[in-house]
Amino acid sequence: MSLDSAGNKWSAGFSYGPVLSTTELYLLQAELQLNPILTNSNPGFHLIFHLQTGSTSGFNPEARDRDIPFTAKDEPATLPRVQELVVICETSPWCTIVKNERGVTLQDVCTTIWKEYTENYVTDAEFAALPPRLQDALRRTATNNQSGSAGWGGYYTPAQVPNRYKRIDWLRDKVYFDGLLRNDHYAMNRLGYKAPNIFVMQVAS
Numbered sequence: 001m002s003l004d005s006a007g008n009k010w011s012a013g014f015s016y017g018p019v020l021s022t023t024e025l026y027l028l029q030a031e032l033q034l035n036p037i038l039t040n041s042n043p044g045f046h047l048i049f050h051l052q053t054g055s056t057s058g059f060n061p062e063a064r065d066r067d068i069p070f071t072a073k074d075e076p077a078t079l080p081r082v083q084e085l086v087v088i089c090e091t092s093p094w095c096t097i098v099k100n101e102r103g104v105t106l107q108d109v110c111t112t113i114w115k116e117y118t119e120n121y122v123t124d125a126e127f128a129a130l131p132p133r134l135q136d137a138l139r140r141t142a143t144n145n146q147s148g149s150a151g152w153g154g155y156y157t158p159a160q161v162p163n164r165y166k167r168i169d170w171l172r173d174k175v176y177f178d179g180l181l182r183n184d185h186y187a188m189n190r191l192g193y194k195a196p197n198i199f200v201m202q203v204a205s
Contacts, residue, residue, distance in 0.1 A: 010035055012074035012105070019081045019103040025196055032078040032196045037106060040179045045072065049177035051203070052145065052168050054114035073107035082197055087113060087180065088190055089201040092170050093126060095191070096201075113177070113201070117168040127165065142169040171203060178202035 020030065036042040037058075045058045045068060056070040077085060081103030087096040098104050098112040127135060142165045168175065179202045184194040191198070 009079065010075045017080060019083055022084045025082055030080055030196055032082065034180055035075055035077050035106060037072055038077060038180045047177065049110050050175060051114060051117050051177060052175045056110050073105065075106050077104045077106055077109050084197060086198040087201050089203060091174055091203055092167065094167060118166060120167050122165040122167060122170060137172055138165055138169050141172045145169055173205040174203040176204045178204040
């Protein structure tokens with residue numbers, strides 16, 4: 001594993017050894033180290049990623065009064081670098097596959113998750129599986145999301161209530177990315193198997 005001139009092993013670039021395919025990763029059972037930005041453990045940059053808008057920025061925990069541009073987008077998401085990450089979430093039933101043959105980057109993670117939740121709809125079967133209370137909450141969230149900021153707390157006629165719900169609506173107010181973590185026990189219960197490139201996404205309001 002090489003370092004850049006500043007000694008940062010996470011710097012963007014392609015001189016960090018081979019990019020492991022999923023097959024190679026599983027055969028080697030290599031342990032993946034997540035980029036500290038994805039685990040909220042980077043001391044100088046805390047990622048602010050809004051899953052509904054896709055906006056990304058950050059702040060320095062020592063100086064929270066100003067936002068910092070997300071200039072680390074092209075850094076590798078893991079070391080060793082891999083072609084595929086699997087992201088699951090305890091708050092939602094979907095599995096997000098993040099792919100990049102040249103090695104998954106931080107930008108790939110954010111963009112893929114954002115598209116996963118904003119471009120795909122909740123199926124009728126998924127909606128029907130929710131208890132009535134959560135169905136009502138999803139409807140309210142979808143109405144607010146589709147009406148824009150002007151709709152919060154407003155009055156809606158029945159015609160304004162959406163009849164299709166996006167996956168982002170399922171998360172209700174938990175629309176901020178709060179980091180990735182490895183949890184083999186949860187992966188086994190959820191997917192029936194565990195692997196070094198499966199991570200659980202935490203979300204917050």
